[in-house]
Amino acid sequence: MSKFKFPHIIENITGEKLIFKGIARDAKGEYLEVENEIKPGAGPPMHVHYRQEEALTVVTGKIGYKLQGGEEKFAGVGETVHFKAGVAHRFWNAGDDLLRCTGYVRPPDNLVYFLTEIYKSTNENGGRPGNFDAAYLSMRYKSEFAMTEIPVFVQNVIFPITVFFGKLAGKHKKYADAPEPMK
Numbered sequence: 001m002s003k004f005k006f007p008h009i010i011e012n013i014t015g016e017k018l019i020f021k022g023i024a025r026d027a028k029g030e031y032l033e034v035e036n037e038i039k040p041g042a043g044p045p046m047h048v049h050y051r052q053e054e055a056l057t058v059v060t061g062k063i064g065y066k067l068q069g070g071e072e073k074f075a076g077v078g079e080t081v082h083f084k085a086g087v088a089h090r091f092w093n094a095g096d097d098l099l100r101c102t103g104y105v106r107p108p109d110n111l112v113y114f115l116t117e118i119y120k121s122t123n124e125n126g127g128r129p130g131n132f133d134a135a136y137l138s139m140r141y142k143s144e145f146a147m148t149e150i151p152v153f154v155q156n157v158i159f160p161i162t163v164f165f166g167k168l169a170g171k172h173k174k175y176a177d178a179p180e181p182m183k
Contacts, residue, residue: 003177004112012119014127015042015093020112024104031106038099043092046148051182052111054083056091056103063101064094068148088148109182114141117175132166135159141181 006022021033036056046068056063057080065081066072068088075081080103083089093099105111114137121133129137138147139159146155166172 004116008112008116010116010119012122012127014122015039016044016119018115018119023108028106030108031104032108032111034103034105036099036101036103038093038101040093040096040098044090046088046090048086048088048146048148049083049105049111049144050086050146051109051144052105052107053085054089054103054105056081056101059100059102061093061097061099062095063091063099065089065091088146109144110141110179111145113179114145117178131162132171135162136166136172136175139163140175140178143181143183 004020006020008020009017010020011017015038017037019035019037021035023030024033025031034056038061043064046066048068058075058077060077063075063081064072065075065083066089067083073081074094081091117133117137118129121129121137124130125133128134134147134150135158138145138150138155163172
């Protein structure tokens with residue numbers, strides 16, 4: 001976390017903006033204060049934070065959300081959506097106007113770094129992370145995060161091959177200062 005100054009803002013070309021406000025602490029420990037702005041129809045794919053809980057309170061707009069295997073649900077202004085650690089989920093702007101939320105992720109772990117790099121790669125590659133970047137970051141931080149829509153074969157076979165050849169080509173050097181994954 002120390003390499004980032006707060007607030008730290010990232011945006012991707014698919015319609016998401018995240019504002020990492022800072023690290024706070026309460027009786028339960030450290031948490032990352034966040035805000036997001038999501039354009040209509042946009043939102044992250046199904047994913048899981050193995051170590052972190054996440055909560056979003058709608059400030060403006062309407063959020064759609066779904067737990068893996070569950071029904072689509074919706075929340076409006078003033079309502080809070082909570083995702084427990086280890087539970088795969090996705091959310092999106094289910095309205096016609098900008099969705100704005102405030103919230104937190106507990107504990108912060110490597111979320112700021114991981115998402116900053118994923119957004120950067122998404123922007124550089126026309127709306128999807130580059131193959132090497134997706135493989136490298138997914139493998140490095142597999143104890144923390146996963147994109148559950150990526151087939152297991154891709155994660156267990158294609159990603160390691162991609163990282164191997166990417167390292168031979170020197171593509172990993174841009175991650176020389178990457179923080180150690182949480183165990």
